[in-house]
Amino acid sequence: MAQGSLLDTNSPLSAEQAKRLNEALEGLDAHQLTWLSGYLAGLTAQRGDVAVSPTQPEATVAAAEIVVLYGSQTGNAEGVAELACDRIKARGFHARLLDMAEAGKKTFKDPLNLMVVVSTQGDGDPPDTAESFHELMHGRKAPKLNDQTRFAVLGLGDSSYDHFCQTGKDFDARFEALGAQRIHDRVDCDVDYEEDAERWIESVLDRYSEFCDTVSPVSDSLAPVANATPQTSYSKKHPFHAEVLDSIVLNGRGSDKETRHIELSLEDSGLSFEPGDAIGVVPQNDPAYVDELLDILRLDADADLGEGRRLRDALLTEFEVTTLTRPFLEHWTEVSDAAELRRLMDQDSRGELRDWVEGRHIIDVLEHFPVKEIDAHTFTQALRKLPPRLYSIASSYQATPDEVHLTVGVVRYESHGRSRGGVATTYLADRVHPGDTVPIYVDRNKNFKLPHDDNTPVVMVGPGTGVAPFRAFLQEREERGATGRNWLFFGDRRFRSDFLYQAEMLQWRKQGLLTHLDVAFSRDQQEKVYVQERMREHATELYAWLQEGAHFYVCGDGERMAADVHRALLDVIRTQGRFDEEGAKEYLRELQQAKRYQRDVY
Structure with a gap:
């Protein structure tokens, strides 16, 4: 090549990147090089990066890159991360979207500007795809950072859980402990997270604008022509x-x-x-329950909440009036000034409070800690929106x-x-x-999807209502004429009364769509039998399917069933693959990272 070889000294590439690019360009003719330059320009536009004009001074286009690092279970955190990337580009920064499933120690080789968006699964656990990254960052092999790596954390969670937004809290504390610079306070979002998330994005970008360079935002001409035909869009705000x-x-x-x-x-x-x-x-709340609330509080159903809203209507359709959350309990502690409730809310009484809250709703708090006079605004201001x-x-x-x-x-x-x-x-x-x-x-749930290859075998574990998505999976594979084998583990209480979709399942097994159908009905014998026992009984063949590339899915109860199935799957891998405990866990982590082990648990 007339210009000579690329080096790390005459390009923005590392030595290894320059070497690989030189090897790739070797032997290409002029026509091929011209085509490649056009392809790379198009790829740059597609990614939203800003092309550098040869006549433009390099200093004027040295826009900072902001990495949006996310961990998502059902897709909410990923959606916020994608929105953040759009806002980053609109501000004139470069944006990079990074799933925690793909992040590792090498990610932090150079300083980064980070926006971290992560959900908490259940009562304090990280999303499945973020487990390995969480372990890395909290272990002895965690990268050592400095204040040139900047970060801000947004946590998504559910305040009805004791460890609300715990994963976000974990990462926020850990990044600081590892030496990174926090540029914005962590924000913890409840189930109605959209508005808080948008405010956090804009506020964090205001902070990055204070000390990072930008360029002109990406031209609309580079945006994909996706909105040429407007489509009706429905959402939770416009269902x-x-x-x-x-x-x-x-x-x-x-x-x-x-x-x-x-x-x-x-x-x-x-x-x-x-x-x-x-x-x-x-949904709407139960009218009888709402009327009982109004009676206990001695409030007028037609009390005006502003903008033409009446109290009873709002309690039916706008507010969560059953599930107890810590913010509501804190609010009622101040309103009622009840000594016993104040004691329960003390940090030293967390265990006692957890036991007291179990099986109770907001109406129980109103009965146990009554307030003589309260107005509609004071009551509703501590209620979260009905999710x-x-x-x-x-x-x-x-x-x-x-x-x-x-x-x-x-x-x-x-x-x-x-x-x-x-x-x-x-x-x-x-x-x-x-x-x-x-x-x-x-x-949408991007983290619970059938394999793209219809030849891929799938194993589905879905007791009770957890069978729902697998009925969809099987219908889909039948419609597509997929040749991949299908194995369903289903369980419930009794064969005669609780075999959900029995006729369809047996028909699919008869026609060969279901290669295997293994069931466990826990109350049909003296000793209870669950799906995890059926997995262990078929350990040899189950492991063979995994070795042949099968995808493994779990849907249903996240508190007990999913953990029991996870343990059974580890046992199958350990015994059949002759692994030790750590080796089996690593095998399972690799399945998760390859998106061959996916869970939809609740």
Whole structure:
């Protein structure tokens, strides 16, 4: 080449990068080099980077890069991270989106400007895809940082859990301990996170603007032509009102459970979805419960909350009025000035408070720690917004494009002398009937997807309502004519009354779509049997499937079942692969990083 070889001294490349590029360019003719230059220019535009004009002084285009590092379980944190990247580019910075599943010690070889967005799974755990990164950063092999690496953390969580946004707190403290410079206070977001997340993004970018260079924002001409045909977009703020086509109890006579198969019409909605996605249902609170709240508080149902809003209507549709959260308890401690509640809220009484809260709702706090006089504004200001409930989609869009099916386990129980029910499940079971409409939207889940290759075998573990997405998986594979083998582990209480979608499953097994169907009905014998026992019974073949590239999926209860299945899978890998404990864990981590081990747990 006339210009001579690239070196790390005459280019922005490392020595290794320059060597590889020289080898790649060796032997290319003029036509090929011209094509390659156009391809690279297009790739640069697609990534949103700003091209450097040969006549432009380098100093004027040395825009800082901001890395948005995210850890996401269901896709919410990833969505916030993607929004942050858009805002970064609009401000004239370079942006790089980085999944914690792909981050390692080498990531921190050079100083970084970081925006960290991470969710907390359940009561304090990191997302599955962020587990390895969390272990790295909190272990002896963690990278040593300095104040040239700057960071800010946004945590997503649920304040009804004791360890609210714990993973965000972990990373925030750890980055500082490793020597990085915090440029903005951590923000912890509850289930209604969108507005807080947007404020955090803009505020953090204001801080980066104080000491980082920018360039002119990317021209609109570089943006993909994706909005040429406007499409109707539905979201939790603007849901689609779907007609209920059918609501069928799946359990047979004698069952002590109530599981409903609900079919909703998507006709004229423009909505589409993929197996693994969820439907967000925007529910309403139980009117009888709301009336009881008003009676205890001695508040007028028509009390004005401003902007034409009436108290009873707001309690029905706007506010979470059942689930206890720490912010509400802190607010009620001040309002009631109850000595016992103040004692329970003390740090030294956290365990006692956890026991007291178990099985109780907001109405129990109002009864135990009454307030003689309170106005509507004082009561509602501590209530969080009523969050949508997510249900794994139980049908394939390819099979029924004008419908979406849900599998809903109706929650009803007694505790502390009061009958209770799930907000959304009783709304769907008791107060919505065929012909009525339900406000819904599609909630994408990029981390729970069928393999792209239809030849890939899949193993699915879905006891109870956890079978929902696997019904969608099987419908989808049937529609696509996928040749990959399918293995389902299903469990519930009793064979006769609780074998959900039994006829469909047996038909799929008969026609060969289901290679294996292994079931566990815990109450049909004296000793309880669960899906994890069935996994261990078939350990040899299960491990063989994993060795052949199978993807492994788990859906259902996150508190006990998912942990038990995880332990059983480790045992299968350890015994069949002849690994020690650490070797089995590393095998499983590699499955997670390759997205061959995916979980949708709740």
